[in-house]
Amino acid sequence: MTDEWIAEEWQTYVEELGLALRQARKKSGLSQEILAGKAGVSTFTYQKLENGQSNPDTPANPRLRTLVAISRVLEVPLDELLPKQSYMRDTSI
DSSP states (O other): OOHHHHHHHHHHHHHHHHHHHHHHHHHHTOOHHHHHHHHTSOHHHHHHHHHTEEETTEEOOOOHHHHHHHHHHHTOOHHHHSOOOGGGOOTTO
């Protein structure tokens, strides 16, 4: 497994996480600003999570604490927000 492959797979993973966050937020009827405030993160940080980025051309790498806080505000179990793709699991390790 190459570093390039890991980077590409991680980018896909965080983009899918961002999509799940966006869908759950919209379903809850919350704005990005309200959700971010209730979760204790800045609106900018939350927007970057929904976009799957932390900085331009850099995939997001959210803290577990942040994801737990967001899932609690959304009243959605964290495991329902996390992408389920098995390609992130390398069974050769």
